Every structure is written in C-alpha cells, then in structure tokens.
Amino acid sequence: MDLFYPKLVTRDSTNALKIVWSDDKECIYDFRNLRLNCQCALCKHEMTGDKLIKIEDIPENINLTACEVVGNYALHFTWSDGHTTGIYSYDYLRKLCN
Numbered sequence: 781m782d783l784f785y786p787k788l789v790t791r792d793s794t795n796a797l798k799i800v801w802s803d804d805k806e807c808i809y810d811f812r813n814l815r816l817n818c819q820c821a822l823c824k825h826e827m828t829g830d831k832l833i834k835i836e837d838i839p840e841n842i843n844l845t846a847c848e849v850v851g852n853y854a855l856h857f858t859w860s861d862g863h864t865t866g867i868y869s870y871d872y873l874r875k876l877c878n
C-alpha cells in the first residue's frame with residue numbers, strides 16, 4: 781500500500797483547500813464539500829455510517845479557520861461554523877480527491 785502525505789497545504793481560493801501530495805498529485809477540496817464529508821461521530825453515524833449532516837446545514841460561505849497535522853496520518857480542521865472535531869486521515873483525503 782502506498783502511503784502519501786501532504787507536501788503543501790494551502791488555500792486555493794476563498795472557498796477551497798489545495799493539497800499537493802508527496803507524489804505531486806494536486807487536489808482541490810471545496811470547503812463545503814469537505815465539511816459535509818466529515819467523519820466524526822457528530823457528522824457520521826458510528827454504526828450505520830449514515831451522514832448526520834446535510835449540505836443545506838452548512839453555510840455557503842463556510843470557512844476553514846485552522847488546519848493542523850495530527851500525528852503523521854491526518855489533518856484536523858477547525859471550521860467557521862464552530863465545528864472542531866473533524867479529523868481527516870490522509871488516506872481518506874486521497875479518496876475524496878478525484
């Protein structure tokens with residue numbers, strides 16, 4: 781299994797995040813979609829995997845207020861809607877990138 785890590789994490793525009801990965805693949809993540817795909821227990825049912833948050837619940841102008849590395853495997857995002865419990869593994873972020 782290939783393990784990728786972000787070489788560069790930066791803001792791509794007012795509403796998107798850009799990650800350049802260790803293999804030079806570039807991914808753009810729309811903030812609203814990224815927030816929607818949060819994997820924490822408040823956003824995703826632990827047993828069923830159902831999303832507990834809907835796109836209409838997320839402000840259109842949602843902003844990323846902080847981004848920090850967790851261990852060597854994930855990014856922790858803090859959102860302008862007050863949500864702070866989202867941890868996105870590198871593996872998961874790669875899956876979100878097409």
Ligand SMILES: [Zn+2]
Pocket residue numbers: 818819820821822823824863865866
């Ligand atoms: Zn969440």
